[in-house]
């Protein structure tokens with residue numbers, strides 16, 4: 411069988427399915443191949459950050475996501491068997507995003523939601539089709555792929571290819587792109603306990619101890635908890651033995667007990683970044699481009715955002731609305747995000763697991779002393795909102811080409827005002843005004859050839875009434891200008907970003 415399409419996506423994990431859904435929503439022909447027989451059954455990633463729910467909202471999927479997700483109401487830090495107190499999470503970010511706090515939605519459910527959406531939009535997913543070979547013909551502007559399927563091999567040809575095939579990416583290897591970084595010597599276990607006791611039931615539990623740490627996420631239903639910790643490292647130890655050791659360790663050190671589990675797995679933590687996110691007509695997104703420890707529940711979310719960022723650019727190029735050069739911005743924008751993530755999760759992870767005398771002193775002596783006080787102070791801390799912005803991935807800022815003004819919202823996702831996200835579902839270039847006369851917004855937008863969106867003043871004061879904002883299809887602010895000079899200033903910004911003179 412031979413297939414011709416605009417974009418081939420290799421890998422139907424969260425990143426590949428998000429890329430395919432966005433591309434299909436934007437009218438691009440897309441075919442996804444994956445070696446599995448369907449969405450993963452393992453829950454794996456759990457934490458869904460606010461920015462990811464905003465992407466789902468843009469795709470009209472937030473209602474289903476929220477109906478299947480559980481909002482984590484609180485964080486319960488502690489030492490050993492003792493809990494320091496409760497940090498409320500549900501209200502964090504209430505003025506920042508329509509989806510405050512953090513949602514718990516297993517990776518398997520994310521994949522099913524995205525699979526349904528991208529198929530409904532006309533994308534094709536070829537399950538049980540493993541990538542065998544990849545050729546990128548720069549001269550004739552095409553990429554071709556051979557995949558092995560249940561009915562023999564399939565040849566696919568497209569203008570572009572997105573490698574979303576996870577940490578061991580065959581696409582990355584086929585293009586000879588090094589995966590630079592380190593592998594943590596420790597192994598971790600993850601298990602779904604069905605009747606766990608010794609934990610605050612409702613929220614996320616984080617406990618440290620002399621020899622390690624434990625994380626517990628509520629999975630819905632009494633006693634149903636996802637537990638993570640450091641696994642038995644003895645060589646050649648079987649999963650059964652490691653599972654017994656994990657169970658004993660949780661009971662002895664943290665007072666957490668259970669009799670039944672539905673899943674147990676061990677894994678190594680890597681901190682690695684691909685040397686290039688783009689290689690001609692081939693791109694890497696998600697775990698294929700970067701991997702880090704699960705500290706902070708960021709991995710799946712970062713992949714979803716890579717995919718969304720790239721898909722919005724590819725769709726403009728396929729439609730002929732932007733020059734191919736804008737595709738370089740994918741790496742310019744997303745690499746710094748990946749680098750910061752790998753750096754910070756690596757640092758946090760090393761502190762939690764380090765066996766140095768200083769780290770052990772901090773864990774065993776200092777933390778039990780200051781922990782209870784910190785838990786009382788954190789919710790009131792001025793930096794709380796800023797920290798939430800980082801964790802929820804709503805504070806990400808890109809450098810905008812051709813940007814002249816150093817406005818604080820330039821390069822960030824459009825700040826939320828309470829009712830201004832509905833228009834983003836159109837995935838178009840837009841001109842937003844907040845408290846600016848509607849006719850002025852319409853006149854400027856018409857001159858620029860973009861969609862006008864006029865709102866009342868921003869109640870949170872992040873968007874000024876004496877400015878207009880040029881917003882990209884992915885919801886990022888690409889230009890800011892005073893209304894009287896906006897046509898000229900934003901015409902340049904638009905030209906610099908699409909690399910086309912409009």
Ligand SMILES: Cc1cc2nc3c(=O)[nH]c(=O)nc-3n(C[C@H](O)[C@H](O)[C@H](O)COP(=O)(O)OP(=O)(O)OC[C@H]3O[C@@H](n4cnc5c(N)ncnc54)[C@H](O)[C@@H]3O)c2cc1C
Pocket residue numbers: 420421422423424425426443444445446454455456457517539540541574575576577579580600677695696697698704706707708709710711712713
């Ligand atoms: C135990 C655990 C807990 C985690 N917890 C969190 C968390 O709480 N929050 C968070 O954000 N992240 C978490 N992560 C990380 C998260 O699971 C990954 O970041 C996420 O799955 C990356 O998605 P992806 O689509 O990029 O890659 P993957 O999910 O790995 O998907 C890759 C896909 O490509 C397919 N594929 C691979 N090779 C080929 C080939 N040659 N041909 C065809 N198809 C191929 C695979 O079958 C797979 O479907 C966790 C990870 C683990 C292991």
